[in-house]
Every structure is written in structure tokens, then in C-alpha cells.
Amino acid sequence: MGNVKGPSLGRPVTDDDGRTRFGSERGGSSRVVVGLLVAASLTVITVDAASGDRSPIDPARSAVGNVLGPIESSTATATRPFRETMAYFSSNGDLRDDVARLSAQNSQLRSEVEQTPLDRNRLAELDGLTTTANQTGYALVAARVVGMGPMQSFSRTVTIDAGASSGIRPDMTVLNNDGLVGRVLSTTRTTANVLLILDTDSVVGGRLGSNMEIGFLRGRGVTGNRGRLDLDLVDHSVTPAKGDVVVTWGSQNGVPYVAGIPIGTVESVFSTPRELAKHAVIDPYVDFTSLDVVGVVVPKKTAGDRLVINGLAAKTGGAR
Amino acid sequence: MNLTRTGLVGVVIVIAVIFQVAVFNLFSVNGVVPNLALIVVVAASIARGPQFGATVGFIAGLLLDLAPPADHVAGRWALALVLVAVLAGRVRSDARRSPIAGLATVAVCSFIATSVFALSGVVLGDHALPAGEMMQVVGIALLWDIVCAPLLLPGLMALFERTRSSELAY
Numbered sequence: 001m002g003n004v005k006g007p008s009l010g011r012p013v014t015d016d017d018g019r020t021r022f023g024s025e026r027g028g029s030s031r032v033v034v035g036l037l038v039a040a041s042l043t044v045i046t047v048d049a050a051s052g053d054r055s056p057i058d059p060a061r062s063a064v065g066n067v068l069g070p071i072e073s074s075t076a077t078a079t080r081p082f083r084e085t086m087a088y089f090s091s092n093g094d095l096r097d098d099v100a101r102l103s104a105q106n107s108q109l110r111s112e113v114e115q116t117p118l119d120r121n122r123l124a125e126l127d128g129l130t131t132t133a134n135q136t137g138y139a140l141v142a143a144r145v146v147g148m149g150p151m152q153s154f155s156r157t158v159t160i161d162a163g164a165s166s167g168i169r170p171d172m173t174v175l176n177n178d179g180l181v182g183r184v185l186s187t188t189r190t191t192a193n194v195l196l197i198l199d200t201d202s203v204v205g206g207r208l209g210s211n212m213e214i215g216f217l218r219g220r221g222v223t224g225n226r227g228r229l230d231l232d233l234v235d236h237s238v239t240p241a242k243g244d245v246v247v248t249w250g251s252q253n254g255v256p257y258v259a260g261i262p263i264g265t266v267e268s269v270f271s272t273p274r275e276l277a278k279h280a281v282i283d284p285y286v287d288f289t290s291l292d293v294v295g296v297v298v299p300k301k302t303a304g305d306r307l308v309i310n311g312l313a314a315k316t317g318g319a320r
Numbered sequence: 321m322n323l324t325r326t327g328l329v330g331v332v333i334v335i336a337v338i339f340q341v342a343v344f345n346l347f348s349v350n351g352v353v354p355n356l357a358l359i360v361v362v363a364a365s366i367a368r369g370p371q372f373g374a375t376v377g378f379i380a381g382l383l384l385d386l387a388p389p390a391d392h393v394a395g396r397w398a399l400a401l402v403l404v405a406v407l408a409g410r411v412r413s414d415a416r417r418s419p420i421a422g423l424a425t426v427a428v429c430s431f432i433a434t435s436v437f438a439l440s441g442v443v444l445g446d447h448a449l450p451a452g453e454m455m456q457v458v459g460i461a462l463l464w465d466i467v468c469a470p471l472l473l474p475g476l477m478a479l480f481e482r483t484r485s486s487e488l489a490y
Contacts, residue, residue, distance in 0.1 A: 029371070030369065030370055030371040030409075033371045033374060033375070034370055034371065034374045034402065034405075034406050037374045037375065037377070037378045037398075037402045038399065038402055038403070040378065040398075041378065041381070041395045041398040041399035041402055042395070042399060043395070044382070044385075044394050044395030044398060045393055045394070045395035045396060045399060045440070045444070046395075047395075048393045048394040048395060049393045049444050049446070055394075057386075057394045060386055060394075061386050061394065064383065064386035064387055064388075065386070065387070065388045068334070068337070068338065068383075068387045068388060069388050071334075071338055072338055072341060072342040072387075072388060075338055075339070075342040075343060076342045076343070079342075079343050079346075082346075083346055086346050086347075146342055147341040147342045147345070147388055147389050148341065148345040148348070148351070148389060149341065149389035149390060149391070150340055150341070150344075150345075150348075150351070150352065150353045150355070151348070151350060151351030151352040151353070151457050151460075151461075152352060152353070152355060152434050152437065152457060152461050153384075153390060153392055153397070153437070153447070154392070154437075154438065154441055154447045154448070154449055154454070154457070155390070155391045155392050155447040156351070157389040157390070157391045158389055159341070159342075159388040159389045185391060188388070191388055193388055193389055193391060195391065199391075199447070200447055200448065200449060201391075201447060220449075220453075221447065221449045221453065222350070222351075222449070222453060226350075289348075289351075
């Protein structure tokens, strides 16, 4: 054990029992083990992929979640001061950009004020929509994002630090200050997995603010500055206007999405020669790269180990 | 003693998975984070051979598949990491010759692991992105792993070297 201090680079290859050249003597058993492990992986994939919603893997998934979830929460909490320092530095440049962008926007808006009467109608409609979103008074449970799935897994999911013990169930709407974030996929006792609306598997019913047309929003699976959603309208003859606001359309009993939550604005509209329908690209309001505090929409009577915010503040805000 | 050693390897795997999910999203580039589990598996495979590496790969992969935010079909990361462990085990005598060779092994393994995972997603129709986006993710992941490997690989290899697998309690 003379060279414990350094890495073993440069030492001759020895196998588990000190024999040289792997594969000569132990190759057979090694191959068996490797073969078994590959077969085991393929079995798990097959079992999980073939059995759809009720997978035999689910108990294992929730068991691992119950153990690792709290560890993730505490790790995220422990690194939060560091995280906030990092956010300070990274947001500084962003804020500079914002100042430049906003001053440009300001001068543009000043010239547009002249044309106000023209836009007043539309503004009233939009305002009405946003206030309904404020006034609906959903009960919310606040939670923090503690884990984000790596992009290498190609799915856009996050873990939040509130779970079944706070009254959170699968298929509940998740939102934050800016707009719709996603929906709850599964819960463990203290954590919940949230599918972001950016994920390719996510479909949200959306409604255009200006003409109340409905459509479906699909995620592109990309976060960052290029995180966008595709909107396909049900009525093919309608062309969405650029800058139009899209809100959730809502479904029965608010499962999985409650109505009237702002999603984003129409960034561009395009159509392909093959089909009649127009496709709109939606720029979401929520910044998915810096998700932190989110709210989960729960039934009003929910009792759990966390405070349920009953939307009173939102009501006074909307009453003006 | 045996159990302690096994426990140590287990703890390293759990830490890698937890950090990947809960800490490194601070530094993520377009959501891509360093694949710490992959580096652990490559280190194990180079240090102790493909059999040990594949076992570590299977456990780490399964943990990645099941740990909270994961929503994809379970077993996909397990398959990718087992294959990578076999590859790293094959070239272990070369990979130990110089730090650069070790780094190159990590780079190749990163490319293959992310690609295998992406392809399995395409085959299963599970969270598949357009090819262009996927290649971009594979590329950023490769760069991340190359940046992180020099910091982690020597330490991890030294750790696995000292835990002889005959002492491990499976």
C-alpha cells in the first residue's frame, strides 16, 4: 500500500485477485455477470414500458422516492444560500439586459399610447381575463422546487418539497407568480413530481385571450431561453394574433388543469403548405430555468401539514 | 468491515445521483448537468474491471431511473450505464496509462451513454425529442463530463482501488 496518496494511473493492470490481464481467467464469469445485468436492464424496461399505467415498477419507484425525496429536500435546503448567491450573480447580467430591453420597450410604448383607443377593446378583454384568474380564489399550497431532472433524461420534470402529507394528489395544477408551471404526476409522503408544461408528453388545453378560441398546447421538451410551446387551434380557420395571451381552458373539476391560469403569449404564427391549420408558437410566462417557489392548486377544504392559502389576497387584489 | 466497504460504494452512488438532481441544476446549461453517476461508473470500471463496473452501473442507473423527478421508463439509464461499464472495462489497461486516456474514456462513455439513453427513448416512444435537439444535449453533456472528470476521476479511482471486490459483501 505504498502509493495510497495518488491515483492509480500508470500502475500495471491487476484484476480483483491480483492476477494480471482481466478476461483471461475470470473473463467467463465477468461475461456472465455483465450479460445478466444487461438482461436485467432490458427486463425492467420491458416490464415498465409494457404495463402502462399500473406498472409493477411503481412500488419500487415510490419506495425510492420516499427515501431519496427527503434527502433531496434537505440537500437543496442546505445549498440554498449558495444557490441564492449564484442566482445573484447570474441575474445581474439578466437585469442589465432587462433594463436595456425595457427602456427600448418604453419608448416604443410611448409612441403606441397615441393609438390607445384602437386597442382599448382588446385590453379590456385581456384585463377581464387576468382578473378572473386572480379572482377565482383557488386554494394553494406553497412548495419549493428541490430537484430538477437532468436534461440528459429528456423529460422535463421537477420535484417539489410538499407531498401527500400536505394534501397534494396526482393531477393537480401547479403554478407560480407568473403563470402555469405544470401538473402533479405522482406523490410520495413528503415530495411530489411535477411534469412541466414544456415536456413533450404534456398537453394543455389553452384558450386565446382575444377571441376565446380553444386549442391544445404541446411542449417541445426544451428549457432555457428557447423553451417554447406549440399551439394547435381546434378551429382551423382562426389565425392567432401575435402577442395574444393564452390562458388555460380548464377541465372538469379542475383536473388536471384549472381554468383561467395564464400560460404565455403568442410569439409567432406559421403554417405549412400541407395543412390548413395555423400553428402558433407560445412563449411561456414562467421562467423554467429559475423555478423556485410554486403553488399547488388544492381543494379549499384541504387539511395537511402545510398552510393552505385560500386566495383572499388575490381577491382583494382583484377587487380594485 | 465488508459491509462498511459496500456501504461506502453505495453512499458514493447515492451522493452522485442526489447531487445531479438537487445541486447541479444550479449550473445547468439548457438543463444539462454533469452526469456524476456516469463518472462514478467509469471510475469503478477502470479501477476494478467490467464486472464490478457493470454492477455499480446497474445500481446507479436504476437509482437514476427511480429517484424522484424521473418519469421515464425505468431501466433505461441502467442499460446505458451497464453498457458503458463494459466498454470502460474493456479499455481499462489503456485508460490507466495516462490521465488523458482516462479523460478520453469518460468522453467516449458520456457520448455513448447519453446516446443509448436517447435511442432507447426513440425506440420506446418515451420522451423523444427531435434528433437535432438530442444531439445538442449529447454534446453539452459530453463537455460537462469532460470538465468534471479530471476533478473526480482520480479520487474515485483511488477509492475503488482500495475497496477490493473480494471484500465486498454482495
